[in-house]
Amino acid sequence: MAVKQLTKSVKPSTVFCMLAAYHNQYQKNKLFEDLIDELKKKLEREDEKEKEQVKDMKYYEEGLETILDIKCSPRTPWERRIPIQQQRISRLQTDPAMRLVIREDDLRAVIEHDDKFCGGRGPASNGKLRHLYAQIWRLKAERNKYKSVVEKILLLSPSDSK
Numbered sequence: 732m733a734v735k736q737l738t739k740s741v742k743p744s745t746v747f748c749m750l751a752a753y754h755n756q757y758q759k760n761k762l763f764e765d766l767i768d769e770l771k772k773k774l775e776r777e778d779e780k781e782k783e784q785v786k787d788m789k790y791y792e793e794g795l796e797t798i799l800d801i802k803c804s805p806r807t808p809w810e811r812r813i814p815i816q817q818q819r820i821s822r823l824q825t826d827p828a829m830r831l832v833i834r835e836d837d838l839r840a841v842i843e844h845d846d847k848f849c850g851g852r853g854p855a856s857n858g859k860l861r862h863l864y865a866q867i868w869r870l871k872a873e874r875n876k877y878k879s880v881v882e883k884i885l886l887l888s889p890s891d892s893k
């Protein structure tokens with residue numbers, strides 16, 4: 732009985748406006764959910780890229796550790812480090828994904844100037860620049876991940892879809 736009275740007192744145009752408003756809100760929520768889903772997928776892809784970059788960075792870090800171990804060793808001839816250096820630099824020149832994280836100048840700086848600190852507690856303790864640059868490279872990889880997600884957010888912002 733109350734429903735009949737309510738429908739009699741409400742104009743059809745008001746009901747239509749309410750339904751249209753509800754439909755618009757539903758569409759906005761659906762667009763927002765789609766946007767969130769797309770951003771989650773983008774973040775997952777970027778996480779995978781970052782993990783790949785960190786895995787590739789280990790190749791360079793191990794090479795630098797070997798080079799510094801050779802430089803800090805009184806018994807190992809320094810000439811053994813040259814092929815390792817050349818391999819790391821040539822691979823960096825041909826790998827565009829790693830060039831976003833590791834600059835060739837940084838790699839050369841570590842190779843040339845990081846023999847001043849030989850820790851004496853094994854190869855892992857040699858070199859201060861190597862540890863510093865490794866941390867910088869990891870932070871760059873993480874920054875690149877979030878930078879691309881922010882770019883995606885800006886591309887998908889609702890202000891552009893009007």
